[in-house]
Amino acid sequence: MAKPQKLKARLPRGLADRGPAEIAATREMVEAIRQVYELYGFEPVETPAIEYTDALGKFLPDQDRPNEGVFSFQDDDEQWLSLRYDLTAPLARYVAENFQNLALPYRSYRYGWVFRNEKPGPGRFRQFMQFDADTVGSASPAADAEMCMMAADTMERLGIPRGQYVVKVNNRKLLDGIMESIGIGGEENAGRRLTVLRAIDKLDRLGVVGVCQLLGSGRKDESGDFTEGAELNESQIDTIVRAIINAPTVDAVEGRAVETSDRALRYLRANRHLGPRFNDGLDELEAINDLLVAAGYASDRVRIDAAVVRGLEYYTGPVYEVELLLETKDEKGRPVRFGSVGGGGRYDGLVSRFMGQPVPATGFSIGVSRLQAALTLIGKLGAKKETGPVVVTVFDRERIADYQQMVAKLRAANIRAELYLGNPKNFGNQLKYADRRNAPCVVIQGGDEKEKGEVQIKDLIEGAKAAAAIASNEEWRETRPAQFACKESELVEKVREVLARHGLD
RNA sequence: GCAGCUGUAGCUCAGCUUGGUUAGAGCGCCUGACUGUGGAUCAGGAGGUCGUUGGUUCGAGUCCAACCAGCUGUACCA
CATH class of the missing domain: 3.30.930.10 (Bira Bifunctional Protein; Domain 2)
Incomplete structure (x- = not known):
């Protein structure tokens, strides 16, 4: 052939x-x-x-x-x-x-x-x-x-x-x-x-x-x-x-x-x-x-x-x-x-x-x-890697409009943000993508959070540091390092706190 | 332009000296373990006209020639 x-x-x-x-x-x-x-x-x-x-x-x-x-x-x-x-x-x-x-x-x-x-x-x-x-x-x-x-x-x-x-x-x-x-x-x-x-x-x-x-x-x-x-x-x-x-x-x-x-x-x-x-x-x-x-x-x-x-x-x-x-x-x-x-x-x-x-x-x-x-x-230029945007993940593909709305809110608050546009089937891939984009954090909202009117914010920078201490995959996944929940209405405020913590505001 | 060196997987390279079944490694990539979470680990997988053409040979990634490309030096550089 x-x-x-x-x-x-x-x-x-x-x-x-x-x-x-x-x-x-x-x-x-x-x-x-x-x-x-x-x-x-x-x-x-x-x-x-x-x-x-x-x-x-x-x-x-x-x-x-x-x-x-x-x-x-x-x-x-x-x-x-x-x-x-x-x-x-x-x-x-x-x-x-x-x-x-x-x-x-x-x-x-x-x-x-x-x-x-x-x-x-x-x-x-x-x-x-x-x-x-x-x-x-x-x-x-x-x-x-x-x-x-x-x-x-x-x-x-x-x-x-x-x-x-x-x-x-x-x-x-x-x-x-x-x-x-x-x-x-x-x-x-x-x-x-x-x-x-x-x-x-x-x-x-x-x-x-x-x-x-x-x-x-x-x-x-x-x-x-x-x-x-x-x-x-x-x-x-x-x-x-x-x-x-x-x-x-x-x-x-x-x-x-x-x-x-x-x-x-x-x-x-x-x-x-x-x-x-x-x-x-x-x-x-x-x-x-x-x-x-x-x-x-x-x-x-x-x-x-x-x-x-x-x-x-x-x-x-x-x-x-x-x-x-x-x-x-x-x-x-x-x-x-x-x-x-x-x-x-x-x-x-x-x-x-x-x-x-x-x-x-x-x-x-x-x-x-x-x-x-x-x-x-000689290190006078280009020493630091550019930080990527906040990535809003797609958990429930029926609700892309909701996620897009979160992105719009972040952008309206002058925070670089994007919706994950790839195939949402495998959630892990979305985090891998965010990691490679050098995103400071991701926003997650599954069915459970939606019911409670909450979102999860995962601090990828902090999480990467925590990762060094974790050896087993179960522990890694269960502890969900550097991740917290907040009211949907607090999204912008909490994301801003994460950015501030890393000097990115 | 001149000279030297180098071309093998996406990347970095081994194999060439001494020709001999199916051409290897590491990294990366994809899939799975893990149907609601990055990293690590493990298992599996895809990926090659061996730069091109010709020659020598029963047989060439390996030897020879020419060509092409790249790198380095040199020349030119408003």
């Missing part, structure tokens, strides 16, 4: 279903972040998940085909559409389209799903949530400093203690200046500069030696895979290493060695010979740092770090990155480092792509999904 071919139920890789606990955790996080952003005077705006591909700037050069990394499709008029891969490019489109109606500088925030068609990995999904804040129309370093402060405040509002995160600040012009000074400026070296930036970005993972290999002839990893290097000569590598990679950042503060912006800046100042572009970047960094210090944000929250790269393509000046410093173990006992959970920077070119005038902008983005994974793992 051949079985009919069943369709295999399967989730596409890199995508995730989310249950009640995760949804609740996300809601909690989003609300916390929103409060901070509102406090800073930002207002919400939402754009759709789909944009014209050219608005996202993701056509491959010299081809009329979008980048493979974005999910794209053609409209019936042949125009390419794409799912957004971040929230910044759509905002730039929105601002350009509504430029006349916005009060500039325009501060806005929004959160939503973004999509990337890339190989997924641990903690990396093809659909994930970001929460962005942007200030459009201000070139002031105060706008940048504010982003950094807001990032720090947000981390603390989410329950991450000071010292377990850090907001790192850098300026792209520093790196550009250094690269110019070693002779790889100009259009013809654009590709090479990318390789250099990528190499520096890997400092935390590969260390100084690995980065130097990538700056030079290339690097072969443990699996035998070879990565081509930037082919710089020794003196070029030496300049980068001395200016950025080996830059001292540790200072003695009150007898302890700590990383400080002061130390980083002092060292950068000694490198002013690297050229005007480098010096521009340094001046901007100094300006931001002065504002941070004046506002009381010291190096334990926001810190200058010349090795931060981020967003190779569109950042033009200051860049920021939020890093979680805490370490923990995963289910299998392996150490987990969370690393970057957010970042941003100044993107002065992004809005002006649509406009005839320059429009400075700076923004910051939190990776909600990744941060949620981190917070869950």
